[in-house]
Amino acid sequence: MGDNPTGNALGLLRIKIKRGVNLAIRDVNSSDPYVILRLANQKLKTRIIKKSLNPEWNEDLTLCVADPNEPIKLYVYDHDTFSLDDKMGDAEFDIRPFLEAVKMNEEGLPNGTIIMKVRPERQNCIAEDSCIVWNDGKLIQNMFLRLRNVECGEIELQLQWIDLPASKLGA
Template sequence: MVQVHKRTLRIVAEKASNLPSSGLTMLSDPYLVFELGKQQCRTQVAHKTLDPTWREELELTILEDNDSSLLIITLYDHNIMQPDERLGQLVIDLKQYYHTSPSQGVKMEVFTCQLDQHVCPSYTIQSDIVLGISMEIPAPSSIWTRVWENQRWTPATGGWSKDNLIPILGDRKPWSSNSSEGDHFKDAIPVVPEGYKPKGAWIFNLSCCDLDGWRYAASFSGPWHASMWMSDVVRCRQWVNEYQSTETNPFNNNNK
């Protein structure tokens, strides 16, 4: 099965201004419709105003294999006795928001909505729409952390030990990970994001290694072997632990 990753698009529909007047009241009952592929959501109707304020939070899902990253926003005037009237539309390329996150704070931006010709034949009027847009990649329910235990063999003692490691030869520290290393196990434990706690105890990985979890090589640059060759003088053992998420997503908005 191919895993399709997804992002959550979060939209804060704040307000709009300079809308065209409509009907006998010379006012409007505006609302916004957001479309992303086949998905759609909309704001509530703001009644009898040319400067509506919604202050609504909405969300859509972006799949990794979506054909389009374009968010289509359409401005409508709600009517009771006849179909709602489209006032204008704008399109936003979402690629520029792929590295944003609600945790960074949502930046409100002003977007220009080009009005339809039947609403404003001369295109002299443009309405402004204030939106906040951000992306969120759902946090995994669990993450794995890895720490390497490192040793060198020396003919002087005929044994393996962390005390035999030689930094000048490019040896690692006795304990290492992708982000840190040190003389003690705790020095090498990667920083785990907030909201996760260990599921159990640390254990060594028994994949592609001997029965005690060791892999062997002539240097720490590899290549590594599951059993000791005559030229091998260093070895490492991978310790792993699973951390589970303790958090739930509080965002639950169904304005669709």
């Protein structure tokens, strides 16, 4: 029962890439950032925001989750028209705490109830406590990720779970 054969999705994870904060300068005095999310063989990309170190994407990207143990990787790039896009840092995050909260199947809680907190630690890229909250009948997790391999920058995002009709997670 515990095994999840490939191709047997647990459900969909909608990731709202909200914004970047204090991103690195890669052009003369700014950057044209965009974000790429990767999970297994899936790769999704936000639009490019011109000349901003604090871009607001507010863009939803949806990944199909088959293996809860696989971290989601996030990369920020600066778009360049005539050369290779410059790296502006990367991060990864673990979706296991969020999926554990989804499994609890908490119905009928008051809005804003905090189900769980994920704390920053050396092993993760979380910049501050990340709360998994019951809101408007659904679970969401807000997180700030501190970018690695770069001088500065954070990305704010929000996770939301979408059950598939034949989902195995709640079972």
